[in-house]
Structures are given as C-alpha cells and as structure tokens.
Amino acid sequence: MSWLTRMAAIALKELKVVLLDKRARTTLILSPILQLALFGLATTLEVKNIDVGVVNRDAGIASERFIATLGGSRNIRSLEYYPTTAALAEAIEHRRVIAGVVLPPDLSNRVARGRTGEIGVLLDGRRINAAQIVSGYLGEMAARTGAELRPLPQATGPQIVAANWYNPNLDYRWFTMPAMITVITAVLMVSVSAQSVARERELGTYDELMALPLRPVEILVGKTAPAFLVGLVNAVLYTVLIPLLYGVPLVGSVGLLLLSIFCFSLAVTGIGLSISTLAQTQQQAFLGGFLVTVPLILLSGYASPIDNMPDWLQWLARANPLSHMLAICHGTFLKNWSAALVFSHIWPMLMVAVVTLSTATVLFRARSE
Amino acid sequence: MSFMRSPGWHRAAAIRAKEWGQVWRDPSTFGLVVVMPLLLIFLFGSAVSLDTNGSRTGLVDHDRSRASRSLAAAFADNRYFAVKEGSAIAPLEAELEAGKLRGILVIPDGFERGLATRRPADLQLITDGSQPNTAAFLTGHARGALAAWQEAQARERGIAVEPALALLPRYQYNPGLESRFMLVPGAIAIVMAMIGSLLTALIMAREYERGTMEGLLSTPISIPALVLNKLVPYFVLGLASTGICVAFAVFFYGLPFRGSIFGLFAISASFLTAVLGQGLLISAATKNQFVSTQFALLSGFLPSLLLSGFLFEIDSMPRPIQWLTYIVPARYLIPSLQSVFLVGDVWTLFLPNIAILLAFGGFFFFRVMRAITRTIA
Numbered sequence: 001m002s003w004l005t006r007m008a009a010i011a012l013k014e015l016k017v018v019l020l021d022k023r024a025r026t027t028l029i030l031s032p033i034l035q036l037a038l039f040g041l042a043t044t045l046e047v048k049n050i051d052v053g054v055v056n057r058d059a060g061i062a063s064e065r066f067i068a069t070l071g072g073s074r075n076i077r078s079l080e081y082y083p084t085t086a087a088l089a090e091a092i093e094h095r096r097v098i099a100g101v102v103l104p105p106d107l108s109n110r111v112a113r114g115r116t117g118e119i120g121v122l123l124d125g126r127r128i129n130a131a132q133i134v135s136g137y138l139g140e141m142a143a144r145t146g147a148e149l150r151p152l153p154q155a156t157g158p159q160i161v162a163a164n165w166y167n168p169n170l171d172y173r174w175f176t177m178p179a180m181i182t183v184i185t186a187v188l189m190v191s192v193s194a195q196s197v198a199r200e201r202e203l204g205t206y207d208e209l210m211a212l213p214l215r216p217v218e219i220l221v222g223k224t225a226p227a228f229l230v231g232l233v234n235a236v237l238y239t240v241l242i243p244l245l246y247g248v249p250l251v252g253s254v255g256l257l258l259l260s261i262f263c264f265s266l267a268v269t270g271i272g273l274s275i276s277t278l279a280q281t282q283q284q285a286f287l288g289g290f291l292v293t294v295p296l297i298l299l300s301g302y303a304s305p306i307d308n309m310p311d312w313l314q315w316l317a318r319a320n321p322l323s324h325m326l327a328i329c330h331g332t333f334l335k336n337w338s339a340a341l342v343f344s345h346i347w348p349m350l351m352v353a354v355v356t357l358s359t360a361t362v363l364f365r366a367r368s369e
Numbered sequence: 370m371s372f373m374r375s376p377g378w379h380r381a382a383a384i385r386a387k388e389w390g391q392v393w394r395d396p397s398t399f400g401l402v403v404v405m406p407l408l409l410i411f412l413f414g415s416a417v418s419l420d421t422n423g424s425r426t427g428l429v430d431h432d433r434s435r436a437s438r439s440l441a442a443a444f445a446d447n448r449y450f451a452v453k454e455g456s457a458i459a460p461l462e463a464e465l466e467a468g469k470l471r472g473i474l475v476i477p478d479g480f481e482r483g484l485a486t487r488r489p490a491d492l493q494l495i496t497d498g499s500q501p502n503t504a505a506f507l508t509g510h511a512r513g514a515l516a517a518w519q520e521a522q523a524r525e526r527g528i529a530v531e532p533a534l535a536l537l538p539r540y541q542y543n544p545g546l547e548s549r550f551m552l553v554p555g556a557i558a559i560v561m562a563m564i565g566s567l568l569t570a571l572i573m574a575r576e577y578e579r580g581t582m583e584g585l586l587s588t589p590i591s592i593p594a595l596v597l598n599k600l601v602p603y604f605v606l607g608l609a610s611t612g613i614c615v616a617f618a619v620f621f622y623g624l625p626f627r628g629s630i631f632g633l634f635a636i637s638a639s640f641l642t643a644v645l646g647q648g649l650l651i652s653a654a655t656k657n658q659f660v661s662t663q664f665a666l667l668s669g670f671l672p673s674l675l676l677s678g679f680l681f682e683i684d685s686m687p688r689p690i691q692w693l694t695y696i697v698p699a700r701y702l703i704p705s706l707q708s709v710f711l712v713g714d715v716w717t718l719f720l721p722n723i724a725i726l727l728a729f730g731g732f733f734f735f736r737v738m739r740a741i742t743r744t745i746a
Contacts (some may be wrong), residue, residue: 023655027663035667039675042690045419045502049684066534077684092541094718095704101536116531125543126707128551129419130682135538136509146534157519158480158489162508165465167498175501187666195659283571284397286662290567290670291405298412303680305503307425307471308418327468330499335466344467 006214010222017199018192018226028192032184032234036241040180044172047133049077053088053100053122056081060108062117062149069141070101076137085120092124099123099134111149166334174249177242178329179302181261182322184238185231186268186296190289193227193272197364198285216365220357223276224269231268235261242333252332256342260328260349267321267349270356271296277363296322321349380590384598391572392602401568402606406560406614413556414622419548421506423451427461427473430454434481436522443518444474449510465497472496472507484522542711549622554706555679557614558699559670561637564607565644566651566669567662569600573652574661592741596734600645607641608634618710628709636705636719639726643698644669646733653740673699679707701725 019025052070056063070076080097082088088100102120111117121138123131167174200206209219239257243250272289279285300322306314317323324345331337392398430437445452455461464470475493483490494511496504523529543550576582618624651664677699683691694700701722708715
C-alpha cells in the first residue's frame with residue numbers, strides 16, 4: 001500500500017499549498033457562499049417593477065378603463081404621462097421608461113361604433129427580452145379591458161388550464177439555485193486545478209517534484225486533491241443551504257445527487273488538470289481555464305435553454321459535463337428522478353472524466369520524461 | 370520637442386517598453402485579447418438565445434372529433450410548438466420528467482360537444498416548471514394559438530366579433546426582435562472587464578509575487594507616473610479588443626452601428642479607466658496571482674455578467690441587490706454601449722455614465738497610490 005501513502009502525502013502537500021494562505025482560504029470557502037446569495041438572487045428572467053409611459057389623446061371610457069387596468073397591474077411600478085409620441089420616444093431613448101402606450105383620439109369612438117380601437121405601443125428594442133415580456137403583459141391587459149368593454153362570443157369557448165409540474169408557481173429561484181451547484185463549483189474547480197501543475201512550473205519546483213520517488217500518475221492524483229475537495233465541500237454545502245435558505249424543495253434522492261456531484265467533480269477536475277499540464281505559467285493556466293469555463297457555462301443550459309441553440313451546438317452541449325450535472329440538479333431537486341434517469345446523465349460525465357484525466361496523465365508523463 | 374529629451378520622458382518610455390515586452394512574451398495574452406473576444410461574441414451571438422421556438426410539446430387528443438383534429442393541426446402548424454402526438458398521457462409524462470418534452474397539451478373528451486352546447490370543456494396544459502421561463506412562454510403561446518383557432522372558427526361560422534382593443538407594438542431600434550442585438554454589446558462589456566481587471570491584476574500580482582515591484586518602485590520616477598505608464602499597454606489592448614469585438618459584431622452578426630467611433634471611444638475609454646483601476650487595486654491589495662484571479666473573477670467577471678443589467682433586468686432584482694449594482698462599473702457601460710450600436714450617440718445618456726466611470730477610476734487610483742506608498746514606508 002506504499003503507493004497509497006505516497007499519494008496521500010502529495011495530496012496533503014497540495015492541500016497545504018492552497019489552504020495555508022489565509023486569503024486563498026477565504027476566497028475558496030467564503031466567496032462561493034457569497035456568490036450563492038448574490039448571484040442566485042440576481043438572476044431572474046422575470047420582469048417586474050417596470051415604468052410605463054402613457055400618451056393619452058382620448059378622453060373617453062376606453063382609455064380611462066385601460067389606464068385603470070395598467071395602474072392596477074402588480075408588475076408596473078409607475079405610469080409616466082407624456083404630451084406627445086415624440087416625448088415618449090425620447091423618454092424611451094433615455095431609458096426613463098421601457099415601454100409606452102399611445103391612446104389615439106378616436107379610441108373610445110371606434111370602440112363605441114363596434115370597431116377595434118388600436119393602441120400604439122412603443123418598446124425599447126435594446127432590452128428586447130424584457131420588452132417582449134412587457135408587450136405580453138400589455139397585450140393581456142388590453143384583452144382583459146377589451147372584453148369588459150365588449151364581450152366576445154368566441155372568448156366564451158374553452159380555455160387552457162395550465163398546471164406547472166415540479167414548480168407550480170414558476171418560481172425562477174427554483175431553477176437558479178440548484179443550477180448554482182453546477183456553475184459555481186465548476187468555476188472553482190477549474191480555476192484551482194488549472195493552477196496545480198502550472199504553479200510548480202512557474203516557480204521552478206517542477207523539477208524537484210519530478211525528482212521525488214513517485215510515479216507521474218501518483219503525483220497527478222495527489223494534485224487533483226485540493227480542487228476536488230474544494231468543489232465537493234462547496235457542492236455539499238450548497239445542497240444543504242439551498243433548501244434551508246431559499247425553500248427550494250429537494251424531493252429526489254440525496255444519495256444520487258452526491259454520487260453525481262462526485263462524478264461531476266472528477267470530470268471538471270480532469271478538464272482543469274489537462275489545462276494545467278499544457279500551461280507554462282500561472283497566467284496561461286488561469287486564462288486557459290477561463291477560456292474553457294465560459295463556453296462550458298454558456299453551453300450548459302444555464303444562461304439560456306439548450307433547446308434554443310442551433311443543432312450543432314446542441315451536440316456540443318451533450319458532451320458538456322455541466323449540462324448533464326445541471327439536468328441532474330433539477331432532476332433530483334425538483335423532479336424526484338429515478339436512478340435510471342440519473343445514471344443516463346452520469347455516464348457521459350464519467351466518459352469526460354476518463355478522457356480528460358488520461359489526457360492529463362499522458363501529457364504530464366510526456367513532459368516529465 | 371524638448372520634453373522628449375528630458376530624463377522623465379525617457380524613464381516613462383522605458384517603463385512602457387518593458388510592460389509591452391511583458392505583455393507579448395506570454396502567448397496567452399494574445400488568447401485573451403483576440404481569441405476571447407471572438408469566442409464570447411460568438412457564444413452570445415449564436416449559443417445564448419432567449420427566443421423560444423419549436424418547443425417539443427406532447428399532445429393527447431381524447432376527443433378525436435373534427436374540431437379536436439382541427440385544433441391539433443393548428444398547434445402542429447404553429448411555429449412555437451413541435452408537436453409529438455401520443456394516445457395516452459402516461460408515456461408522455463415520462464418524457465416530460467426526463468426533460469425530453471417541455472409540455473403536454475390534453476384535449477378532453479367531449480371537446481366538440483362542448484363547443485356546440487356552449488358548455489366548454491377546457492384544455493389541460495402540463496408544463497415542465499423546472500424550466501420556468503420556457504414554461505411561461507409555452508403557456509402564453511398555447512393561449513395565443515387557441516385564441517387564434519377560436520377566432521378562425523367563429524369567422525367560419527360568421528359569428529366573429531371584432532375585439533374592442535388591439536395593440537400595435539413597435540420595437541424601437543430593433544424591429545426584427547433580435548435578442549443578439551441585446552446580448553452582443555453585453556459580451557463586449559465582459560471582454561473589456563476581463564482585460565481591464567483580470568489581465569492587469571494577474572500581471573501586476575506576478576511582479577509583487579516575484580519581488581520585481583519593489584525594484585520598479587526604486588527607479589527614479591514618481592509613483593503616479595510609474596503606475597500610469599504601466600497601465601498604457603493594457604489600456605491600448607483593451608481598446609484594440611473592443612475594436613475587434615465591434616468589427617466582428619457588425620460584419621459577422623450584422624449589428625447596426627448607428628453611433629460614432631468617437632462616441633464608442635469615449636464610453637470604452639472611461640470604462641477601461643474604471644476596470645484598469647480595479648485590477649490594479651486587486652493586485653496591490655492581494656500581491657498573489659491566485660488570490661488576484663479569484664478576486665478578479667468575483668468582482669470583475671461575474672458582476673459584469675450578472676449584475677450589469679444586460680442579461681437580467683436590474684429593476685426586477687430584490688432591492689438590496691439593486692443597491693449593489695450601483696458599484697458595478699459595467700452597469701454604467703451597458704446602456705451606452707447598447708445605444709451606440711442601436712440608437713446613435715445619446716450624449717445625455719453617455720455623459721453622466723462617463724462621469725461616474727471616471728470617478729470610479731479616480732477612486733481606485735487614489736486607493737492604489739495609498740497602498741503603494743504604504744508598502745514603501
């Protein structure tokens with residue numbers, strides 16, 4: 001068992017290097033918790049507290065009713081009145097309001113005559129996603145007010161009753177928080193493991209390392225220890241904190257989640273280690289890690305759904321360990337996934353782990369000989 | 370020019386030359402300045418998309434009548450849905466759980482009869498709430514598709530009534546509703562933040578780590594002059610990178626560029642001043658490459674991505690987080706940058722933001738000077 005003690009010794013040495021520095025310790029343990037709080041709360045695609053402009057040139061019942069509906073909306077924070085469409089357009093240009101409605105002089109008159117009153121809407125196309133959601137809100141309010149003014153026979157037909165499974169109120173936090181386990185631990189693990197070999201090379205201690213009575217594989221396994229542990233500890237911490245602090249349910253198997261986190265950590269550490277064996281300096285290691293991490297996050301389905309990507313990028317996303325871990329996080333937290341479903345996402349991560357860890361070993365051995 | 374022969378000028382030039390050498394010695398700098406901008410613009414241009422089209426939706430028709438078939442066909446033709454029809458709900462539910470379907474629409478038994486007797490049998494839509502954004506879009510699009518179908522049916526039977534109110538939405542500056550137009554300027558902000566805070570923090574921290582900073586400080590040049598001259602190369606790199614980004618965005622992704630080059634220069638230069646100061650402060654405070662990078666990620670990259678308002682609306686965030694965004698420099702860049710592409714030079718918007726960014730830069734430099742002076746003492 002001497003190889004085990006040798007590996008443990010090098011792992012211990014690596015842990016000391018990373019965790020002995022007080023500031024490094026703080027950034028590795030405190031910052032992930034801070035990030036969970038900050039970025040978890042900030043990332044919402046909901047659109048609330050909006051300011052809407054109004055240009056009212058109609059003095060009748062239709063505009064009065066529509067403005068009352070706008071005023072009663074819980075998504076609208078304030079209504080700003082402007083005398084002309086040009087003034088409204090300027091307010092949008094200066095970002096004072098995100099959208100504005102223009103009620104034409106003949107609005108109530110047209111409604112009274114049984115025709116359709118057309119309300120102009122100007123939206124800020126710079127913030128196109130929020131603008132489209134605001135347009136949806138306004139359309140719904142116009143339809144509701146319109147039905148009060150003149151009931152539609154076709155509207156008395158069947159309606160759609162929606163049931164949102166796994167997240168009845170579509171709370172966006174239930175999506176982001178479990179996703180944080182994937183995103184933040186991946187960022188941490190890549191940045192720590194990418195430094196491991198590169199640091200020795202930059203400081204010139206690489207040759208000393210090679211002179212030790214250890215096989216390259218043993219050194220490499222020892223080197224993965226800090227990144228692996230830091231990632232694992234933070235992921236487990238998140239798994240405990242998210243249900244406690246944010247009330248996100250954890251309905252699935254904790255055991256399966258932990259097993260997945262373990263395999264995910266292997267895959268991500270492997271990626272970081274491969275970068276590290278290629279890098280000559282810490283700067284290269286860090287920038288290399290960054291250049292790899294950002295696409296991994298953006299292709300994981302966290303920033304926007306994989307379904308929306310072009311086909312060839314969807315194929316790439318399937319080889320991304322982050323997209324599988326993200327699916328497992330949501331699957332275990334919200335959906336109570338069966339072992340079979342979880343394993344269908346574990347094996348691609350294991351494949352990545354095998355490929356990246358053996359690449360790192362081969363590169364490391366090639367460079368040490 | 371007489372000042373060019375003065376010893377101070379020579380010393381400053383020497384510092385700049387040394388810094389340039391240091392920048393180009395490491396090929397990863399090239400990666401950061403050229404490859405990263407192209408990669409990020411590409412990802413935000415092609416991979417990140419908030420346009421939900423063709424959501425895979427299961428459909429179960431329990432009625433199997435003429436009306437229900439016509440409705441199912443309407444959903445199949447709708448561009449927001451990619452319909453997969455099944456005879457029973459259970460197998461589709463399993464696919465919803467696995468994430469292979471985003472929703473299931475169920476047409477109930479007696480749907481057609483309900484239409485005739487005016488006692489409507491409602492449709493059921495099950496969505497995958499684990500993707501809340503897609504689920505909300507799906508429900509909205511399904512309601513829209515049903516309303517359109519009902520109106521077409523009513524018109525066929527000659528009982529349609531025009532709705533009292535209709536909206537005519539017009540999207541200023543972006544009539545094609547391209548989410549790319551919003552995302553690509555955000556990517557440029559991230560590139561600038563990374564070059565400003567990350568590269569600077571990393572390279573300066575290395576000087577501290579290796580002890581060469583003390584050597585520099587002992588050269589006969591004043592500390593402000595030393596610091597400013599050290600920053601020149603990163604400032605130029607940041608601007609060059611911005612130029613690459615803008616060219617790629619305009620020529621490859623077809624973004625309009627309605628402002629002026631001068632306007633772009635003014636807002637980029639003021640933002641770079643702020644983030645370079647930030648990077649400098651991080652390195653002076655940590656003096657360690659690893660800790661610097663972690664800090665730069667935490668205070669530079671992530672806030673620029675998440676708290677700047679380019680991906681997530683600041684007004685929708687909880688109040689304390691909204692306050693926090695006021696100290697994120699990217700918050701003051703994004704609106705100007707989006708405007709210089711899509712609107713033009715909106716100086717009434719640019720100038721206050723430029724002033725705030727320069728104030729950030731001034732504050733950071735002041736702190737750096739104090740930190741360095743303390744080191745010497």
